[in-house]
Amino acid sequence: MTAMTSSTVPSGNSSALLVLLKARTFIALILVVAFFSAAAPNFLSTANLVIMSKHVALNAFLAIGMTFVIISGGIDLSVGSIVGLCGMVAGYLVLNGIDVGLGWSVQFNTLEICLIVIAVGIFIGAINAFLITKLNVAPFIATLGTLYVARGTAMLSSDGRTFPNLNGNAEYGSDTFRWIGAGDIFGIPASILMLIVVGVLATYIASRTPLGRFIYAVGGNERAAGLSGVKVNRVKYFVYMFSGFCGALVGIIISSQLVASHPATGDTFELNAIAAAVLGGTSMAGGRGKIGGTIVGAFVIGVLSDGLVMMGVSSFWQTVIKGLVIIAAVVIDQAQQRVQARVALQAQAAIG
Amino acid sequence: MEQEKHPIGLKIRGGTKVYPGTVALKNADFDLRMGAVNVLVGENGAGKSTMMKVIAGVEQLTSGSIFVGGKEVILTSTEEAARHGIGIVFQELNLFPNMTVADNIFINRERTRYGVDIDRAKQREATRKLMKRLEHDIDPDALVGDLKVGQQQIVEIAKSLAQNARILILDEPTSALSAAEVEILFRVIEELKRDGVGIVYISHRLEELIRVGDYITVLRDGVITGARSMEGVDIPWIVLNMIGDASKDFPKTLDHPFGDEIFRAEDVYLPNSSGGFTVNGVSMSLKAGEILGVYGLMGAGRTEFVETAMGRYPHARGTFYVDGKEAKSPHVSDRIKMGLAIIPEDRKQDGLVQILSIRENMTLSSLGDLSTAGHLDLAKEKKTVGDYVKQLLIKIASPENPVSSLSGGNQQKVVIGKALMTKPKVLLMDEPSRGIDIGAKAEVFRVMRQLAAEGLGIIFVTSDLEEVLGLSDRIVVMSNGKITGEFTQETATETALITASAVGHAASHEHKETVS
Structure with a gap:
């Protein structure tokens, strides 16, 4: 009897401790929100919450893509540059369309522009995956390379200048481009709705599909995954392409919000994305992490920086x-x- | 008389080493004689490596004591052991592939000027001298990573020589050496003996042991079962002590007829980096319900053969047929679909994703069957895992715990469960009893028998004589990448298997030099 109680008590303590530790990011978020609610008077106003969510959403998109990459045992340093380049592509398409020569040019409506930009983001992700799987370049180096190439290309696309006044043209159906950044449905900003869709999709992939399971397995032990019949290269292509997709979305949203695209946009965004993923409990060694944790992590970082601004901290x-x-x-x-x-x-x- | 010529340099008295779950060494008394080769032999897991790790200061005895030169010592680290003149060449090489030969040999004992500046010229000179002594023409400035495995082994030995080791432990030094290199190594050993160095020599190649050894110690299940001077020792004596007279057998209770041919491999070649073949023209065939034992020493190409069958090496040549159909796609996943499944030799590296849960590990190969249109049926997954856990008698607290929390035997059963979930026709088991305790072994063998009775074909790779003889319906022996013998249950004997497994390595007896 005594033996039984003495053996169950410590394990009970450990279990309770474990629950607390597992929920730590969430607890941190509650603490941060509570602190700023008390310290900054306007913090909990609806207007502020909407603005803050919009800020957080940008990082959260990238962090979701980054989480998949990190779980698979890699890293994607190029997302910030993908944001910049995709923003430039979007801006260029809204302003100029595609010049087909002989004075003709093809113009696109908003949906087409978005699809093309997303394709560009996914393509850069595919290049990353190609370098990593076929040419055996370490993920850190491969994506560091594409970071520079994509940023340089963005600069070249406009000679370093900004594409201004992306109001679009009603004639071509691109006047709705501004809606992505400014519009809302039932008061919820469009970018937040997109985040919810992407977040739910990513969570579903991670927890309820074989693909998600494979991502964890590849990150946990690539050799064992391979011998178990997992198509390791395919999994890697997916994670980097998904990360590129997330980068493209952010590029579109930012250029729409600012009604302009600047080639330096997205500089060091990749670091914020990594920070959010790590804060949410993703292991840099691969094999472990949760999409939900990452989103909460992105909110902790976002709330922290916006709250400190409101308090006037340097x-x-x-x-x-x-x-x-x-x-x-x-x-x-x-x-x-x-x-x-x-x-x-x-x-x-x-x-x- | 010989005993006086070779004084005891080190002895263990009442040495016991307990690991969580197993006793690796039980009350061992071991004498290490100087100026002689002390041979240590036993099956995998018999406790040889444990005993050597204790002597080298890598592990400490749970109880018992070690005496060096008559004085009791406590060896807490390899440095401590090195101070007592003990050097060890591990089976897994401990070298830095990105550094030069000279740097490797003097690692942590660099020759320096004023204690800071490394005197490369001096190190190079010393290295050259060592290489000359070892009759190898290895450039001191060559990168170790560029050397062949055999040459790396020589560098390891040179490293121990550079420390002026009085006691030198060689753990399977010849497993990666060619016949000519083995000859050189033996000459070096002779020379060291003349200098009065005490050598401990561990090997699975019995012929080699008889040739090179002066004293022999046989271990079985952590107990020393025989220790004597090498005079008059022959292979049957060693085998008897290794296995014991009352060979515990794994009774073949389920007798069943075999079905049609279910697996066939034709002319399988797997090139290796040094221009030869790791698997050299192997063909074999397997009937449904049959257990085919593949016996051979480490490095004989057995593991590589089953991995090639599984599609691990895209550059391998050869054809495989499963149930009459040729396996065309080289992808592992397609081989699994055809009905092949593997239990890898290295559970940790190849078998399991340690960080994931038991459930996620077990279903990793069969997620396709558990999902519809990319949607996983988690309830079905849970139920299937539960069924296999029950069927294989896996002891777990919860399928959600990480697989790393399990004991070796239970981990192995998880790997077997993973393979069985793919509904295989042919099971390739590579050393299925490695690193698991006796009870779990019996469990695994019971499962194997039962599966064969249900009509599965099993190819089962092992370097354990007892296992291969007890379990197999037919035995194929591999050596140096080739099949060197095929036996039925009637024709297979321990001696015949060992002889066949040494083909291509056999150190000939005529050269035996008599030192005494």
Whole structure:
């Protein structure tokens, strides 16, 4: 009897601790929101919440794509540049269409423009995957290369200038381009709705499809996955192309919100995306991570920086605080892993 | 008389080493004699490596003591052991492939000027001398990664020599060497013996042991079952001590007729990096319900053969037929669809995704059957996993726990479950009993028998004599990438198998030098 109680008590504690640790990103979000609600008077106003969500959405898109890539054991440094290049492509298409020579040009409506831009983003993702799978370039290097190439191409596309006044043309059906960034349905901004769609889709892929399971398996142990019949290269193509897709969406949204596209847009966005993924519990070693966690992580980062702005904290301090939060997240993640392993081993030992 | 010529340099008394779950070494008394080759032999998992790790300071004894030169010592680290003049050449090479030969040999003992600046010229000179002694023409400035495995082994040995080791442990030093290189190694050993160095020599190649050894110690299940001077020792004596007289057998209770041919491999070749073939023209055929044992030593090409069958190596040549149909696509997933499934040798590296749960590991190969149009049926998955857990008697607290929390035997059953879920016709099992305890072994073998009775064809690779003789309906022996013998249950004997597994390596007896 005594033996039984003494053996169950510590495991009970560990389990409770584990639940707390697993929900840490969510707890952090609640704490951050509570803090700023008290400290910054307008923080909880609807207008502020909508603006903040729009900010967060941009990073959340990239972070969702990044999460898949990191779970599969890779990294995608090129997303920020994909955002910039895709924004430029969108801006160019709205302003000029495609010149087919002899003074003719083809103009596109908003939907067509979006599809073309998305295709460009996915194509760059496919190049990343090609370099990584067929040419055996390490993901860090391959995507670092495409980071520069895509950024340079964006600069070249306009000679470093901004494409201004992307109001579109009703004649061509591209006047609705502004709606993507400014419009809303039942008061919910379009970009937030898109985030919900992409988030739900990604969560579904991760948890309810063989493809999602394969992504985790490839990141956890590529050799074992291969010998189990997983088509490793196909999985890698998917994750990098999906990341490119997310980058393209962000490029479209930003250029629509600003009604202009600038080639330097999206600089260092990839780092924010990685930060959100890590904050949400994604393991850089691969094989572990949750889309939901990443979205919450993106909100923690976004709420933190917007809240600090509202409190009038210097942006230099914001950067320092962001860094500390990321480090703390990873340290706590390590603790969670240890507790989790202990709980599993205790449960296993209990049955002998 | 010989005993006096070779004083005891190191001894273990009452050495016991316990790992969680297993006793690797039980109350062992071991004498290591100087100026002689002390041969250590036993099957995989018999405790040879554990004993050597204890001597080399890698592991500590749970109880018992070690004496060096009559004084009791406690070896807490390899440096500590090196101070007592103990050097070890591990089976897995511990070299830095991106550094030069000289750098590797003097790692952590760099020759320096004023304690900072590495004196490369001096290191190079010393390396050259060592290489000359080892009769190898290896450039001190060559990168270790560019060397052949045999040459790397020589570098490892040179590293130990450079430390002036008085006791040198060689763990399977010849497994990667060619016949000529083995000759050189043996000459070096002779020379070391004359210098009074005590050598411990571990190998699975019995002929080689008899040729090179002066004293022999046989281990079985962590217990020393025989220790004597090599005089008068022959292979049957070693085998007897390795396996024991009352060979515990795995009774073949289920007798069943075989079906038609279900698997055939024709002329399989797998080139290796040094221009030869790891698998060299292997053909074999298997009937439904038959268990075909593939026996051979490490590096004989057995693992590579089954992996080639599975489609792991796109550059391999050869044709495979499953149930009469030729396997055309080289993809693993298509081979699985045809009805092949593999239990890999290295469970950790090739069999399981340690970070994922038991459930996710088990269904990894058969997610297609558990989903419709890309949508996973989680309820069906859970039920299927539950069924297999019950059928294979896997002991788990919850299928959601990470697979890394399981013991070796249960992990192996998860791998078997994963393979069976794909509804295979042919099961390729590579060392299915590796690293699991006796109880789990019996379980695995029971499952194998039962599967064969249900009409599955099983190809089962092992380097364990007892297992291959007890379980197989037919035995094929491989050596150096080739099939060197084929036996039925009636014709197979331990000696015949061992002889066949040494074809192409056989160190000839005529050269045996008599030192005594």
